[in-house]
Amino acid sequence: MLKCTQVSKRFGGLQALKNVDFTVESGEIAGLVGPNGSGKSTLLNLISGVYKPDSGQILFLDEDITKLPPYRICAKGITKTSQTVQSFPEMTATENVLASVLFNKEKSTERTEALLRAEELLGFVGLSKEKFGIPAKSLNVVELRKIQLAKALATNPKLLLLDELLTGLTPKECDEAIELIKQINRQGITVLIVEHVMRVIMGLCNRVIVLHHGEKICEGTPQHVCNDQHVVKVYLGKRFLLSGEEE
Ligand SMILES: Nc1ncnc2c1ncn2[C@@H]1O[C@H](COP(=O)(O)OP(=O)(O)O)[C@@H](O)[C@H]1O
Ligand SMILES: [Mg+2]
Incomplete structure (x- = not known):
């Protein structure tokens, strides 16, 4: 490969x-x-x-x-997660993943559909649901690593x-x-x-x-x-x- x-x-x-x-x-x-x-x-x-x-x-x-x-x-x-976690600090966990879901997609991609995909990925990597709407800057490093993995998976x-x-x-x-x-x-x-x-x-x-x-x-x-x-x-x-x- x-x-x-x-x-x-x-x-x-x-x-x-x-x-x-x-x-x-x-x-x-x-x-x-x-x-x-x-x-x-x-x-x-x-x-x-x-x-x-x-x-x-x-x-x-x-x-x-x-x-x-x-x-x-x-x-x-090919997608990589970095050794040092990176995020958009002001954006919520879901919005961070949403940015990846929409990356390389057609402009016409349904936002609701993309949002569901972002939440599905956050669930898959094990971020607890009450954290989905919290800005990345308020999350701890383990939670940010989960988001980073969800972001990576979002690019298929x-x-x-x-x-x-x-x-x-x-x-x-x-x-x-x-x-x-x-x-x-x-x-x-x-x-x-x-x-x-x-x-x-x-x-x-x-x-x-x-x-x-x-x-x-x-x-x-x-x-x-x-x-x-x-x-x-x-x-x-x-x-x-x-x-x-x-x-
Ligand atoms: N952007 C960079 N500029 C200068 N030196 C770098 C840079 N990135 C890595 N290095 C140097 O290259 C070497 C290998 O680094 P790195 O690939 O990060 O090692 P590892 O991930 O195995 O710990 C180290 O000596 C590091 O200091
Ligand atoms: Mg290294």
Whole structure:
């Protein structure tokens, strides 16, 4: 579905990504992990068009999207949630999602229909109903993350990029989020997730890619990656069992 070939990105003197080869298969939940500053968010920003690579190519469904602007990439079916939550602070939860529902739509789209879709999505991501009419600036970060996910789903993505969406959740909220992401995937949406909590990666992903200093150092099943000496040394610090339990 997605193929990145020899992708590089430099910020001034800093090589954030170096010749990264990387694919996402249709229907899977792939994980992207690595230490802070290893280039995970940069890679998602290149895929979604926020940044342009200095060199390399990005293909989505056999089409070259390397040079397309983010709104065109979104229209083609790739949507990203950001690591730092963003919203229209004065607008209500529903209005924030409505903006996404109406994005790329015909001018004639019924507002009532769009409103119903926005509320349906907010319900799906688990925002409690009494929060729907509250301005985003008065909501907490967990609620804003739910809105962000609803906004992403509102664009009908084929490939959903999630950048540390589960950060700050309690273990129970984390389990609910894992179920939600599985449910989204079962609806036919391919997922690429950046996440630090290995339990989440183990519970969700069929394949994991590890970045270190902007380079891909390992790729494979969660079990393979967690048993890789180099990955253990530079990132995990200790071995993980297949169950996700620390030894
Ligand atoms: N817009 C930017 N301008 C300058 N440096 C950046 C920018 N975005 C990221 N970086 C740098 O690129 C490196 C990789 O960052 P990032 O992709 O955010 O890492 P990660 O998401 O893995 O923590 C870091 O050293 C970061 O400081
Ligand atoms: Mg990041």
